[in-house]
Amino acid sequence: MQPVATTFFFYLLAGLAVLGGVLVITRRNAVHSALALILTLLSLAGLYLMLYAPFVAGVQIILYAGGIMVLFLFVIMLVSIEKSQKEEQFNKLWLVGLLAAIALGGLFIGVYVKGKALFPEAKVVLEEGNNTQGIADYLYGHYLFTFEIASLLLLVAIIGAVVMAKKRI
Amino acid sequence: MEALGQISTLHYLVLAAALFVLGVIGVLTRRNVVIILMSIELILNAVNLNLLAFSRLYGLHGQVFSIFVITDAAAEAAVGLGIIIAFFRNKETVNVDEVDLMKW
Amino acid sequence: MPDFLTAYLQSNVTPGEAGSAFWALIYVLIVFAGISVAVMAMNWLERKALAHFQIRLGPMRVGPHGLLQPIADAIKLLTKEDIVPSAADKFVFWLAPLIILCASFTTYIVVPFGRAHAITDLNIGILFMLGVSSLSVLGVVMAGWASNSHYPLLGALRSSAQMVSYEIAMGLAVVSAVLMTSLNPSGTGTLSMIGIVQAQEAQQTWFVFKFFPLGFIALGVFAIAMVAETNRAPFDLPEAESELTAGFHTEYSGLRWSLFMLGEYAAMIAVSSIAVTLWLGGWLRPFPHWLAGQSWDLVFSLFPGLLFLGLAAIAFVGVGRMPKHPYFKIQTAGLAGFGAVLGLIGVVLFIPPVRDRVQDIFWFIAKVAVFMYLYIWYRATFPRYRFDQLMKVGWKVLLPVALGVLLLTAVAGILF
């Protein structure tokens, strides 16, 4: 399936993603921030589809938007947001942080422009139809050990989260 | 630079860089720890976008790796939010710059 | 544009695969309109069937046998005052029903009503469906939070916890079905909705009967989890009227409330169609191999027409039983007209080209209808679970069973 109107969709989704990103870091209300982040995540999922990564896009929607963000919303509702909304939103060093981040961004762009020639021009043919299968082959073959470590990480995270969040153990 | 009409890897990289910078700004400037965590998610997503953009050039490894990144993000969110809850329960605040004691 | 039409009629792939944006758009419109109508019909059917379970008659006043009741309801809901609580977060309050609605309607993009009758075929079809339908949790949480009131918030927390935990069992059950698609010589499975049905066709069995009883148990797990996922009785805690008044949509009224209902019913149909696609052979007619052959094909292809003729006959029986009072004249005429329309549709469905074209859609919808009836049946039969019991069922019963089925399916797949 050939993507239609690639250019249009790229700019649309990229615009939405950046807009969401900006809203995440500027909103006073944490719930609004979370919603903006969901917008970013969903438009990134769209971009992943355009990058011939449908499986990652599906995982992105199911895990990020449907799972992690629900967790975020839960926690935001548990901690009172009325109080924190009235407080100062940015810390005292915000100017330094902003400048440092912008410098970092400039560095990135500079590197990209200078190092553009290093990218191979020819794209590897990614079969969309076999995408899931290819990922599975890598996951259970080449990256099996990493995969197991990731599962261990998740287990540790589950236990850690329970220990942290429980009132009385 | 290529024409705007042709979407190249560079476009994706610039977008990823933009999201990354936004995330860094969020982490460095915000006080609300929940929003800081969300900014970290932004950073991770920027990394993912990078990985996927490169996977179009170098094969599926990038996609596999982005799945690991998502796993990592899930673990980080769970533990991070757990810490926030524990922290909020004791301090009644979610501001990072009030976390200035080693114990409470 | 006759070539356009003939090209369409001869194509045997979905418009999405064919890359035909025009037909894809038409399909989107048809599917979305069809789902909306199906939700209204389901609304009427549920009220009627539930009423008959409970020795009542249900709606009888608006139109013959209350047939126009959904329309009356819709008009009422649309014209109601749209109340937004003053303490609510207006934007989120406005957004929440839309998210639920979009999440449940978007899933229909990959639902295969037939080989050529799907909007498109994604190769991550089932993953897409699960993912997008899981987004409706966000709408629930947002609705509960934005209402800025205790009961909706509690309801939202409950229902999101419920939906998130049942998603796991649901996903594992789905994986075991997907695993079954890989049981072919090449050893590659598929996540595509159409591919899954084709795998069942190629393996000459519906997955519900595959490795009996493994497929059956997996379907059972899914069927229970999907009831919980859509917040329906006996898992309708978020809307437990006797405890939380109406759960997360307590503060909603009028049009927004109806959007929630539309989303809920659309989600019910969506998950039912997942179950049908994965285990009950999707659009395949019953016994495609046992009762194979031209003549059996013909017999089974007559079913849609016969069904509509039967419905028309029921309508005409109803006309005969209408009270012979001038007051009921319009109602009687209306029912007769309705019966005539049904009969006409039935006759049209006998025309051979139409017959061949709609067969798969008919079987798909018939199978989904069974699940929809089950939803009503559950609601009439079961009391409501308590929250801790619900969690216990999800985590301590369904999850281990789904895991076990998955393991055994893998073992059986290697052995046989």
Place this chain on the structure above:
Amino acid sequence: MPEDATKYLSHLELGEPDQTFLDSNELIINMGPQHPATHGVLRVILKLDGEKVLGTECVIGYLHRGVEKIAEHRTYAMFNPYVDRMDYVAAVSNGLGYCEAVEKLQNIEAPPRANYVRMILTELNRVASHQLWLGTHALDIGAMTPLFYTFRDREEILKIFEKYCGARLTTHAFRIGGCLYETYEGFEQEVLKFVKFVRPKIDEYEDLLTTNRIWVERTRGVGVISTKDCIALGVTGPVLRASGVKWDLRKAQPYAAYAEMDFEVPTGQNGDTYDRYLVRLAEMRQSLRIIEQAVEKLPDGPILAKVPKVLKPPVGEIYHSIEAPKGELGYFIVSDGSTQPYRVRVRPPSFVNLQALDIMVRGQLVADVIAVIGTLDIVLGEVDR
């Protein structure tokens, strides 16, 4: 004060609820008086830890009509209809209790035929009351269907009432000294027909619920109350019997003609909601047995004893109690020798049973509060009077 008496005291310190769910261990929620599941206008203030109930406080009085006070300004006969308005789903029992109390005070004997008719109607009323309880209780727990089944069958009882005395709900069927109306033509057959009709229906309710997994899980082990607590709180009726005490006033101190009847007192062992459900169902069956026997033995004779036109009971006081569907219904009447009672005090079973709510739901979940309020079978008209 006994040592564990504090157990029965429910004191919530009601302060401002905390700002968030998280930092507070306690959340105070107001259930009612317009909550759909509190059966009328009961208001329960719940102190919760998450979903767990730490304590409850019932706020009653929203339906207070001063029934006891009204009695002081009415003659004995004039007060009779008022008692029907207390437990309006079991109005016949209320009337029976009051009439018998006054008869005792005045030393009148109701004729045997009147006693039998009274018994038939009271037992019919018990069945009706239990049916209403079952339907609403099941609805609270989420089962919609039994409500319609029980109401269909309750309708038949109400029809008999209507035919007998013209009223369906607040019947005012009995008079002091017997019954005012002779039974109508075909009364016995109709009652027997009803008994025959309703027996399989009770089995039908059981089919719907008794072995229903979810029903059992929702009710078994929920709202347990021990025998000791029951007695300490004065809980009576099916709630007491479900806790294992074989105490039924119809057996313990027979009134009307119950001494001549052969029936059993069903009891439970665990004192949980499920046992109370079973006990009430068994009681419906026993009631049907009593009705059958009573119709069979229905004697001939006058239905109303000779009663003076104006009742002036001798100075004194009387306490008479009967077994109403919900428990012991007692009337304490003080007479100063005039035509009006000096004081009437009602011991309503719902009011006393409602006290048990607190210890029944402590440590349980919010959803169980609903189930327990349902299983106590309270009628707010009787609680508030």
